[in-house]
Amino acid sequence: MIKNFTDGLALVFEAGRLILRKGIRRFVIVPLLINVAVFSGAIWFGLRIFQTMLGSLVARVPAWLDWIQWLIWPLVVIMILIIVYYSFTVVANLIAAPFNSLLSERVEKLMDGQVDLETKRGESITSMAMRTVWSELRKIIYQLKWLVGLLIISFIPGLNIVAPFAWIYFGAWTLAIEYVDYPMGNHGMFFAQVKQVLKQDRWRALGLGSGVMLLTLVPILNFVAMPIGVISGTLYSVKRIQPNHQFDGSLLSETNTN
Numbered sequence: 001m002i003k004n005f006t007d008g009l010a011l012v013f014e015a016g017r018l019i020l021r022k023g024i025r026r027f028v029i030v031p032l033l034i035n036v037a038v039f040s041g042a043i044w045f046g047l048r049i050f051q052t053m054l055g056s057l058v059a060r061v062p063a064w065l066d067w068i069q070w071l072i073w074p075l076v077v078i079m080i081l082i083i084v085y086y087s088f089t090v091v092a093n094l095i096a097a098p099f100n101s102l103l104s105e106r107v108e109k110l111m112d113g114q115v116d117l118e119t120k121r122g123e124s125i126t127s128m129a130m131r132t133v134w135s136e137l138r139k140i141i142y143q144l145k146w147l148v149g150l151l152i153i154s155f156i157p158g159l160n161i162v163a164p165f166a167w168i169y170f171g172a173w174t175l176a177i178e179y180v181d182y183p184m185g186n187h188g189m190f191f192a193q194v195k196q197v198l199k200q201d202r203w204r205a206l207g208l209g210s211g212v213m214l215l216t217l218v219p220i221l222n223f224v225a226m227p228i229g230v231i232s233g234t235l236y237s238v239k240r241i242q243p244n245h246q247f248d249g250s251l252l253s254e255t256n257t258n
Helices: 002-018 025-059 063-112 117-121 125-154 163-186 191-200 202-217 221-240
Strands: none
Touching: 002 202, 002 221, 025 063, 025 221, 063 125, 063 163, 063 221, 125 163, 125 191, 163 191, 163 202, 163 221, 191 202, 202 221
């Protein structure tokens, strides 16, 4: 479990080293510019609502739990950051979806040196843009189902104690799905198949998602979180799925034995 989690986390660091590699840099520019614009808005918005929302959430802690507010406070801070930055991440990924798909394709091509996915698919730029935007919308619908429950427990006294942990899990899981979906979508996998694959390798996926989530929460680094997420998702798919299974919806046998 721990090894799988750290393996997934390591992919994010590996992606960070690849982001400036020749052959990848030019495919990073547009996603990077989109991320800079969107997260600049997120920083401005976050600063405006931070104090108000934090005070409101902490005030809802039952009186009999006052003695552990020193522990709850930082968790609530993390929860607020995840809510704000996650919302803006959804917007950034929706705008940048076609460019992220191209970035993933380029990373994969450079890794194996053989597969030209664009030629193999015979897919036009317009078709790819429509496919990737539709995929993003499906991911948003899936995430909204989580959000309803999370928002409810966040404001119920007693249950709101576990809300920060639930938000952290939600952020890591959905970011893993978000970025692994690009390379797997390039190979014709549907959203339901992507979820199934990651459920079989949950801890490694959570490690990857946690690494990307940490990047989104750190000023300046959050500007490169999206392209690094795409690259790390592509590394995951190439290393964990493609070698023996060609995206048939099942993982390498070692995935379930590690």
